[in-house]
Amino acid sequence: GENVEQHPSTLSVQEGDSAVIKCTYSDSASNYFPWYKQELGKGPQLIIDIRSNVGEKKDQRIAVTLNKTAKHFSLHITETQPEDSAVYFCAPGGYNKLIFGAGTRLAVHP
Amino acid sequence: NAGVMQNPRHLVRRRGQEARLRCSPMKGHSHVYWYRQLPEEGLKFMVYLQKENIIDESGMPKERFSAEFPKEGPSILRIQQVVRGDSAAYFCASSVQDRNTEAFFGQGTRLTVV
Numbered sequence: 001g002e003n004v005e006q007h008p009s010t011l012s013v014q015e016g017d018s019a020v021i022k023c024t025y026s027d028s029a030s031n032y033f034p035w036y037k038q039e040l041g042k043g044p045q046l047i048i049d050i051r052s053n054v055g056e057k058k059d060q061r062i063a064v065t066l067n068k069t070a071k072h073f074s075l076h077i078t079e080t081q082p083e084d085s086a087v088y089f090c091a092p093g094g095y096n097k098l099i100f101g102a103g104t105r106l107a108v109h110p
Numbered sequence: 111n112a113g114v115m116q117n118p119r120h121l122v123r124r125r126g127q128e129a130r131l132r133c134s135p136m137k138g139h140s141h142v143y144w145y146r147q148l149p150e151e152g153l154k155f156m157v158y159l160q161k162e163n164i165i166d167e168s169g170m171p172k173e174r175f176s177a178e179f180p181k182e183g184p185s186i187l188r189i190q191q192v193v194r195g196d197s198a199a200y201f202c203a204s205s206v207q208d209r210n211t212e213a214f215f216g217q218g219t220r221l222t223v224v
Contacts, residue, residue, distance in 0.1 A: 032211070034212070034213075036215075042217055042218075043114075043201050043215035043216050043217045043218050044153065044201070044215045045215070046212050046213075046214070049212065089152060089153070091153075097143060097155045097158050097166060098143075098155070098213060099155065100145070100152040100153040100154070100155075101152055102151065102152045103151075103152050
């Protein structure tokens with residue numbers, strides 16, 4: 001089955017700094033690459049996604065880059081704010097289901 | 111357009127009882143997924159259903175767990191004879207199609223077995 005790994009597992013930054021989270025996957029058939037944000041007591045919320053025919057996508061302070069050859073994609077958050085503090089999950093997939101990574105706990109300190 | 115609705119939000123059951131978790135997908139969505147999340151862990155896929163069909167149940171435990179998505183009404187995840195290890199947050203997601211598309215999650219049902 002699909003093996004998904006996220007790094008780092010925890011990340012602590014100062015407000016205004018950038019944060020980068022990397023996700024590696026094993027299934028070469030994966031062609032959809034989303035990132036979800038989960039706040040305490042809530043369900044995961046999609047923040048950005050990319051499909052396999054695109055190398056990079058940006059939405060304001062958030063960007064995702066994909067290297068399909070190396071089977072990894074990364075989440076980039078610039079100008080971090082305290083409200084960015086949450087757990088972030090990558091969930092590469094294709095047909096039928098998303099396989100979630102173990103998550104990265106991001107703490108943004110004022 | 112209401113999001114994915116799950117109920118109850120919190121459910122307490124004694125060992126040996128049955129737990130029924132409900133999920134109403136977003137309007138127009140015919141694909142439903144159930145995930146389980148243990149504390150401090152990621153979401154583990156359980157089952158994928160379309161209306162009246164189970165498409166992929168590779169993540170479902172072999173015993174005591176079942177899921178359905180009838181033609182009318184919400185999807186139901188049923189856990190019979192619950193044990194303490196079933197305590198977790200159960201999330202439902204829905205999507206409009208099965209390929210390369212956003213899955214919208216509900217707020218989850220937190221099951222506690224005492």
